[in-house]
Amino acid sequence: MLKRYKLWVARAKQRRGFTLVEVMAVMAIIAVLAISFIPSVNEAMDRSKDTTLKTDLAAVGGAIKIYQLDNGGGYPASLDVLKKEKYISNNVDISKMDYKADTGIATAKDSKDYTLSTDGGRKAPDAS
Numbered sequence: 001m002l003k004r005y006k007l008w009v010a011r012a013k014q015r016r017g018f019t020l021v022e023v024m025a026v027m028a029i030i031a032v033l034a035i036s037f038i039p040s041v042n043e044a045m046d047r048s049k050d051t052t053l054k055t056d057l058a059a060v061g062g063a064i065k066i067y068q069l070d071n072g073g074g075y076p077a078s079l080d081v082l083k084k085e086k087y088i089s090n091n092v093d094i095s096k097m098d099y100k101a102d103t104g105i106a107t108a109k110d111s112k113d114y115t116l117s118t119d120g121g122r123k124a125p126d127a128s
Contacts, residue, residue: 053108056092060099060106063087068104075104 018026063082064075076082078101079094088094098107 052093053096056094057097057106057108059088059092060094060097064104064106075101077101079106 060079060082064087067076067082067085067087068074076087079088079097079099082088083090083092083094096109098109099105
């Protein structure tokens with residue numbers, strides 16, 4: 001019995017590396033962890049996009065107010081006018097917004113949740 005144990009210990013010392021079963025077990029654990037992590041990353045990215053959109057809408061709302069003060073109370077013809085005349089920075093993505101020049105209301109195209117009027121009040125979009 002002692003000889004077998006010494007022989008096993010000697011072979012264990014010589015053996016370097018991992019068995020296929022050990023490697024497969026570690027890969028399975030990593031896969032399970034990765035799969036459980038993906039939904040939280042997607043949620044964080046969605047929240048980030050929403051926050052950026054809210055910030056951009058707020059910037060556009062402020063720019064519309066300043067434009068009104070500079071131009072006798074009228075609304076700009078489009079959001080491009082605000083960019084061209086440097087009322088909003090080039091970092092603000094106006095391609096994701098709809099704008100109604102007659103009311104001065106900017107809304108998010110892809111989102112059902114965000115509408116910003118020139119008075120800064122956020123409200124739910126109309127059901128129409």
